[in-house]
Amino acid sequence: MKNMLKGLGAALCVALPFLAQAPADAATPAGAGAADQALVQRGAYLAQLGDCAACHTAPKGKPFAGGLPMNTPMGRIYVTNITPDAQTGIGGYTEADFARALREGVAKDGHNLYPAMPYPSYAKVNDDDVKALYAFFMHGVAPVQQANRESDIKWPLNMRWPLMFWNMAFLQKGAYRDKPGKDVAWSRGAYLVQGLGHCGSCHTPRGVAFQESALDESGSAFLSGALLDGWFASNLTGEHNAGLGRWSDEDLRTFLKSGANRHASAFGAMTSVINNSTQALSDQDIAAMSAYLKSLPPVGGDGAAAYTYDPQATKVSLDRPANDAGARVYTAFCMHCHGVDGRGFAPMLAPLAGNPNVLAKDASSLINVTLNGTGDLVINGVPSPYPMPGFAAVLDDKQIADVLSFVRTGWNNGAPAVGAAEVAKLRQSTQAGR
Structure with a gap:
């Protein structure tokens, strides 16, 4: 997850004050029992x-x-x-x-x-x-x-x-119906994820008419990740690199409750989802959602082997940062939070080594969050102490492309490099009107 993104209802949402109950000034009608x-x-x-x-x-x-x-x-x-x-x-x-x-x-x-x-x-x-x-x-x-x-x-x-x-x-009319052979937790999780949770609105690719390519697990594209309004909503299937394949049930439940775990931290639209929605859900409903999501087979992978951490090549590069433009930017602006080893200080500061968002084929979310930063996660009324700052005013397009390419290839991440033109395009679209 955003790091798993929503989703945007169907667009980028802004983190809002947490509404744990009905507004205090909303009067109950006379006679209401x-x-x-x-x-x-x-x-x-x-x-x-x-x-x-x-x-x-x-x-x-x-x-x-x-x-x-x-x-x-x-x-x-x-x-x-x-x-x-x-x-x-x-x-x-x-x-x-x-x-x-x-x-x-x-x-x-x-x-x-x-x-x-x-x-x-x-x-x-x-x-x-x-x-x-x-x-x-x-x-x-x-x-x-x-x-x-x-x-x-x-x-x-x-x-x-x-x-x-x-x-x-x-539009497929009709309320959700439990599927034969599925237990109570799976069925509740499917109902929440597919229905009110509307996870597919952001995490499922859309067709030429802006329709979701699948509305449940019977479609192979369901929750396989999608580009939306400058962010790439992450793959929520069991894919082992860019998806949830390496996440345990506890990892996923922790993320839904707090917005961070040992793999990733929420940013962009997913910040709003954590702040306004999932942190307030009952433990039973969180467990049901996790059970359903963890049951989804892997979809959307590129055939690469499962990620394993390897610090050696990146350590050599960081030892001689003058030889690598991306390493120079990393040591100056990123290393103090994300570590020389790329493992960060989870859950307070997200790891980059093996992070599903780093491993995703589409780098839009990484470019967007590097340019514009992200809002605060606010858990139980307490803002996160180390939100990601934006670097649009500090780094040019080539510097951002260089450092993201360094991160996406470092620590055995093995993801494609980022080009300056990609950064320029997102800078223009996300900075307009600011």
Whole structure:
């Protein structure tokens, strides 16, 4: 994982304040009994599981009031207000309206939602969970009057009616059903990963119509990693180098709870997932998600042998950094955190030797995080002490390409080199508007 990336709902999300419970100023309706309150609280938990806050709460904005910009292949859209405000939010939605929007991508007034909203995943959410989510958003969220903003997508691409045909082709209706022969933990994990967790929205490659190439483990591309908005969402299958093949069940559970383990640390969009969602999940649900993910067969590898650590060649290079431009940059800017041996100081500072993100064929995430850094992981209210800083203002394109090539070939990593043109392209796309 990001290091396993989400995912972006379907775009890059910004780390937000952790919402462990319903907002304090969200009043419970008069006459609401204990059973109703229990339903609201269950809905609050499910909203965290779905990471709704990450996309529907803008930086410094009010909870769930929308406004967060999201990049799509057609242009920028702005996430909508899902507070129970009657004029600008979803206060006028019945439970049936809410279920249709959540699971079919159709708003109350009949217009189609862009599939940046992961309704192909939410289609699998069962009726009981939809009821609880509806109770939370109607009675556990404070109404905010904030008008929704029109997208920046130009005509004719901004027309919504073609999405009806997109849904006919790619939307699979029907709540998740347990598969015969699978135990309770696997089935719960599959439901969470495929449904509210919507991991496939970022980690599964997309086709020419921006559809996910697979929606569950029956498709070979499912969770095999994907490029999205300047980040490469990591391979979550059992692939032994760039995937989770070398991760134990405990490694994966630790990552989901804290955003870091002995292999990697979260950055980019996955920071938001950890901050707003997975750290708050029950140990039982974390174990179920891990059991399901660890059951996925390896997909997306390049046929290379399983990674083994070898410090010798890199040690020689670091002993004579004048002979290697990448080693010179590494010793000046990277070595103090990631170590002369590339093993870092996990889990506080990520290792680079054998890190799945370093071994991935696509280097976009490494380039992006080197240019722009990452937000703080905030676990139990405490920010991480050593977030990755950005070096866009310090290092030029060639220097970044040199140091990433050094890292990707060092310590027996054996990944392809990075070119200055790749860095320049991501610098231009990620720095625009900053």
